[in-house]
Amino acid sequence: MNAIDVSIAIGELRLANPIMVASGTFGYGDEYAHVVDPRTLGAVVTKTVTLKPRAGNPPTRIAETAAGMLNSIGLENVGLQKFRAEKVPKLAGLGATIIASIGGDTASHLERLLSALADESAIAGFEVNFSCPNVAKGGARYWTVPRRLTTTMRRLRAITNKPLIAKLSPDVTAISELARACEAGGADALTATNTFVGMAVDLSTGRSKLNRATGGLSGPAVKPLALARCYECVQAVRIPVIGSGGIVTGRDVLEFLAVGAAAVQVGTASFLRPRASVDILAEMRSILAAAGAESIEAWREQLIARGAGLAHGLGPSLVQRAGTAVRSESRADSSNGAHATSGGEPREIATSGAKAGESERG
Amino acid sequence: MATAALATSWRQATASVAGQVEYGDGHWWLDLDVPAPFEQPVPGQFVQLLLDGTETGSLLPRPMSVAGAAPIDDGWRVSFLYAPVGQGTRSLARLRAGDRVEALGPLGHGFPLEAPGTPVLIAGGRGVAPMLFAADVLARQSAAGPHPRRSQFVFGARSAQQLVGLDDARERLQRAGGALYTCTDDGSHGMHGNVLQLLAREVAGFASPVVIHACGPHGMLRAIAEWAIAHDVRAHLAMESVMACGTGVCRGCPLPRSASGRKAWTSAMPSLFGNAEHAMCCTEGPVFEARELDWEHVV
Numbered sequence: 278m279n280a281i282d283v284s285i286a287i288g289e290l291r292l293a294n295p296i297m298v299a300s301g302t303f304g305y306g307d308e309y310a311h312v313v314d315p316r317t318l319g320a321v322v323t324k325t326v327t328l329k330p331r332a333g334n335p336p337t338r339i340a341e342t343a344a345g346m347l348n349s350i351g352l353e354n355v356g357l358q359k360f361r362a363e364k365v366p367k368l369a370g371l372g373a374t375i376i377a378s379i380g381g382d383t384a385s386h387l388e389r390l391l392s393a394l395a396d397e398s399a400i401a402g403f404e405v406n407f408s409c410p411n412v413a414k415g416g417a418r419y420w421t422v423p424r425r426l427t428t429t430m431r432r433l434r435a436i437t438n439k440p441l442i443a444k445l446s447p448d449v450t451a452i453s454e455l456a457r458a459c460e461a462g463g464a465d466a467l468t469a470t471n472t473f474v475g476m477a478v479d480l481s482t483g484r485s486k487l488n489r490a491t492g493g494l495s496g497p498a499v500k501p502l503a504l505a506r507c508y509e510c511v512q513a514v515r516i517p518v519i520g521s522g523g524i525v526t527g528r529d530v531l532e533f534l535a536v537g538a539a540a541v542q543v544g545t546a547s548f549l550r551p552r553a554s555v556d557i558l559a560e561m562r563s564i565l566a567a568a569g570a571e572s573i574e575a576w577r578e579q580l581i582a583r584g585a586g587l588a589h590g591l592g593p594s595l596v597q598r599a600g601t602a603v604r605s606e607s608r609a610d611s612s613n614g615a616h617a618t619s620g621g622e623p624r625e626i627a628t629s630g631a632k633a634g635e636s637e638r639g
Numbered sequence: 640m641a642t643a644a645l646a647t648s649w650r651q652a653t654a655s656v657a658g659q660v661e662y663g664d665g666h667w668w669l670d671l672d673v674p675a676p677f678e679q680p681v682p683g684q685f686v687q688l689l690l691d692g693t694e695t696g697s698l699l700p701r702p703m704s705v706a707g708a709a710p711i712d713d714g715w716r717v718s719f720l721y722a723p724v725g726q727g728t729r730s731l732a733r734l735r736a737g738d739r740v741e742a743l744g745p746l747g748h749g750f751p752l753e754a755p756g757t758p759v760l761i762a763g764g765r766g767v768a769p770m771l772f773a774a775d776v777l778a779r780q781s782a783a784g785p786h787p788r789r790s791q792f793v794f795g796a797r798s799a800q801q802l803v804g805l806d807d808a809r810e811r812l813q814r815a816g817g818a819l820y821t822c823t824d825d826g827s828h829g830m831h832g833n834v835l836q837l838l839a840r841e842v843a844g845f846a847s848p849v850v851i852h853a854c855g856p857h858g859m860l861r862a863i864a865e866w867a868i869a870h871d872v873r874a875h876l877a878m879e880s881v882m883a884c885g886t887g888v889c890r891g892c893p894l895p896r897s898a899s900g901r902k903a904w905t906s907a908m909p910s911l912f913g914n915a916e917h918a919m920c921c922t923e924g925p926v927f928e929a930r931e932l933d934w935e936h937v938v
Contacts, residue, residue, distance in 0.1 A: 301889075302888060303888055304888045304910065304911060305910055308886075308888060308909075308910065308911050309886075309888070311647045312649075312650065324888075330914065332915065332916035333893065335895070335936075336880070336881075336893050336895075336917075338890065339883050341881075342698075343696065346698060348891060350890045355906070355910055359906055363910075364910070496698050545883075547888070548883040548884040548889050549689055549698070549699065549700060549741075550651055550689065550743070551884075551886065
């Protein structure tokens with residue numbers, strides 16, 4: 278089973294497998310080492326680090342919802358200084374691929390964070406958190422302006438050649454526009470997506486169940502939503518897209534890979550079972566093995582060869598990611614798309630979507 | 640917090656239900672067999688119980704205070720006492736012998752029962768669960784040790800019917816060589832009044848110094864904390880919070896620190912603890928000494 282090649286590339290970085298653990302769900306990478314060997318994961322994304330320590334929001338920070346949970350943590354973290362002095366040396370000893378998540382109120386904050394951490398050999402790459410829904414400043418809303426994303430990514434790109442991953446908010450009309458904006462600014466990959474803004478009301482008080490009116494929804498409840506956002510990003514850009522949202526099984530992973538995600542992040546599942554990520558990886562491997570696929574690429578080609586998905590709009594994203602001759606056509610299309618400021622949806626989707634509709638009616 | 644060290648001995652295990660029985664006033668007593676390397680829980684610690692969410696409709700595990708633990712061949716028989724009040728606990732109540740449940744634990748820090756002095760256990764309502772366990776541990780220590788300490792147990796509820804586990808409490812106190820004092824809000828059993836009034840009435844008869852260990856509603860714990868601070872008594876209080884992971888990574892269960900709690904916090908503490916402003920209920924607690932928390936702002 279281990280003979281299956283499940284490695285993937287994010288920029289210059291090669292990950293042993295496509296299973297990453299999402300920021301904010303696995304500490305700084307060292308805390309779960311007694312239950313999960315982080316070397317077995319594709320990568321560990323750390324808790325978001327900000328310039329100054331943040332105490333986070335007051336209670337109540339968590340509310341359970343149907344097949345999901347709302348959180349309003351508020352980017353609680355130890356701050357750059359402690360992260361650098363105490364966490365980075367520990368991460369170096371783990372032998373795992375560490376992606377540091379950085380968050381800031383402004384582009385300058387992000388620049389300072391990245392400059393301070395870029396040369397740390399323990400850190401293989403960076404995820405820029407453009408999408409925290411639970412902070413008053415520098416949160417998801419601030420970072421949903423495409424021009425701001427492009428200029429910020431350019432400034433960050435100038436600092437390091439290490440992979441830069443932009444983590445996007447799903448709470449926009451067209452995530453494809455944010456995706457293209459980050460790609461244009463030099464991002465190596467995208468994470469689609471962070472939590473969805475949600476609410477829950479305590480009827481005994483008439484107030485929000487959380488410390489703020491709204492929080493971020495995660496868990497299986499958001500998987501179909503996240504999958505659609507991921508798919509939209511895959512259609513819009515050439516860079517790898519990392520799917521995230523509600524993944525709790527190996528089958529969930531394959532759904533994201535089927536729509537063209539290069540990798541995935543496991544988040545809330547780790548709250549239910551700390552070993553969820555490694556169990557999900559094992560399950561994904563056994564599904565690939567059962568299909569007789571020797572790599573993720575080969576499995577995708579099986580899907581394409583079967584024609585599966587083509588009638589339902591999956592075709593373009595699969596083909597785009599399949600590394601075949603068709604890919605260059607698709608690249609040309611999506612780079613056209615990158616310059617289009619309106620529309621959002623690439624032409625291919627509309628076409629195949631219409632075909633699907635027709636064939637169903639027919 | 641009982642100690643400034645982060646507990647990392649917890650494990651994720653699949654447990655099997657040894658049995659579940661009704662325990663009075665709508666409560667259930669659940670026995671789970673949890674295989675090694677799951678370690679021995681201590682009173683005040685909790686275990687996250689996770690059922691298959693596709694069947695129960697609830698996503699998150701339930702943080703459950705441990706009501707008892709006994710060694711079995713390959714691990715521990717861990718007991719829980721609870722009332723099915725929500726979706727998750729109603730699902731737990733449907734478990735029968737042989738069913739499987741995911742157990743994560745033991746989590747957090749328990750009561751420092753070894754602290755020198757007279758252990759005074761105080762339970763309010765269904766907060767009795769960890770106090771039964773504490774009484775059992777004290778009874779075993781009393782049987783084994785050369786200098787048995789006399790333990791005291793103060794147990795209160797709204798009415799006689801809600802003194803759930805009274806017989807078990809009495810049995811453990813007999814073994815511990817201690818005394819049981821009861822009270823009810825409606826006067827239907829024991830003293831007519833609350834646990835703090837009962838404590839204030841009886842405490843002069845307890846060998847000094849006394850060390851309080853308590854579990855119950857936060858209002859009760861706050862009253863005990865304020866009394867303990869005013870009377871220069873140590874009080875260790877088992878807190879509750881909404882939780883997601885139970886291990887510190889989700890940052891979901893902050894409790895407000897007191898001024899002295901803020902002073903005692905240092906940035907050298909484990910990153911899965913809280914910060915200067917908030918303590919993390921799961922990793923630093925759930926048992927806190929009265930002086931560590933800002934009781935005015937405890938929810």
